Amino acid sequence: MKRRDMIIRALQAGALLTLPRPLQLFANEKRNPILTEVTGNGNPLRFPTVFTNGGTMTLGLSNVQVWPSQNTQVIAVNGSYPGPSVVIEKGQTFIANFINNLTENATTHWHGLSTPELMDGHPKDPILPGNSFTYTFPVTNRGGTYFYHAHADMATAKQVYKGFAGFFIVVDPSENFNLPAGQYDVPLCIQDHRISDIPNFNYNPGTYENNWGYLGDTVLVNGTPDAYFEVGRTLYRFRLLNGSNARVYKIAFSDNRSFHIIATDGGLKDNPVQATQFMLSPGERVEILVDFSSNTIGQNVTLQSLAFSHSGTLPYKQGIALDIIRFDVVNNNSSGGIVPAAFNPISYYDPANAIVPPRTFILSMQSQHPMHRINGFTFEINRIDFEPRLHDLEKWRIINQTADFHPMHTHEAQWQVYSRNGNTNLPPNDKGWKDTVMLNPGETVEVLVKFTEHKGIYLFHCHNLEHEDDGMMMNFKILDPIGIQQIGTAVPETFALHQNYPNPFNPSTKIKFDISTVERSSKNVSIKVFDVSGKQVTDLYNGDLNPGSYEVDFDGSKLSSGIYFCRLVTGNFSDTIKLVLSK
């Protein structure tokens, strides 16, 4: 081992002391005092530093040695490329004092995480050059592999390509499945760059790149070119993040070994699924368990992207075969981890409960600039394109009318993928919680989504970052139009739906109800209004509520005079009141 590597490893070991228990992520060979370098070619996998919660994230230009003995100017966070990894427990409050030392606007988006509107890193909320902003939000997401990256208006692609991205790993201590941990839990951020530009991260997109995306022909993992990682003959957990601008990977191993897919974008699946390959598009994360116990010491196996067909043209083309990282088997150490039979069950949305009609999004490419559109529009930072309501279950039908891939990404919620070209039998990397879903050329994908946490303006866009900057992005505003409000803090002993007041009313009235602590009175609360023929007029609320007293406004201004019924249904109770609208 080179002296410099020993120092880096010692620093990593030291950084571990500050990690919250029980995390020992990124501990490169900490417990392997005896190392044998087997093949010697390439560079040992690097690990970003670990961010100290409550600390400072300073964005700026830095020179780092991406390739040995050569400087690359990158956009670094705290001098680190990739940016420092955030490792935080679910339920904690994340705090980062973000300083923009670039000479251009910057924002940070916490990809996959639910945050209040002003913490989401929307390009409408830029941090100006030299300014700072404190990003803070409670971490409510499931345990999983998330990340943060640039999201400035029309500068996202360049800033990410030059290095502005990092892991954001949420740990849920209640998820204890004896998975490989510590040095056997390895995050892999996969990004492509251009051999002809070494050692620079040049970013000069021309017409070709604006069309297909900025593609490279060599892969860096955690900022390491020609990366290798020394492993024991044991089970590993790899957290794969496609942090590339535009490249889609067809992930497989050089010996075509099988592995287990255990997590998607939004954390653990309901059970591990065996696979030999899967597609990973920009912004997506997939976690896998890989067993090296059948290898002998001295062998190696390479994680690759297999060739696949695509309409682009060489040299920078989708679908070329690429090596990602080589695993050198060097010892008999054991992770002690297992492939569990199952994780926690995921409750899948019933599409029959989705509001109708579904939202339709048509992805197209026009010949004139800007080219990439959704429903014929390109992004306007101040235009609101659609308005979902809190707690509504929605089905989004995304139709790709182009010959390119589009990894579509929503902010502020995790989707469930429902169908591909009408087929609900989905590959294992689609099944689970997803914030980014790849649309193949010509494909239609349906997802189910429910926004449950925050009101406000968020984004839906293509995560091919050139397509995003070219306008394939929409604003949506999550509304809470019913204004359901908790009254006081007392917890009622009985469930009740009270008569509305006033009644008769014109045009609006208040409906009060009590949710008690009795079992299941707070589950699946639904408040609907029907007309006398039994036809549903509106859906005032749909979801769980904490025990308490509530009030909700019913607005009849768009309805005609007459008798209506408000029906409140919970997991164990139901009640109905009569509303009289008199205009």
Ligand SMILES: [Cu+2]
């Ligand atoms: Cu796209």
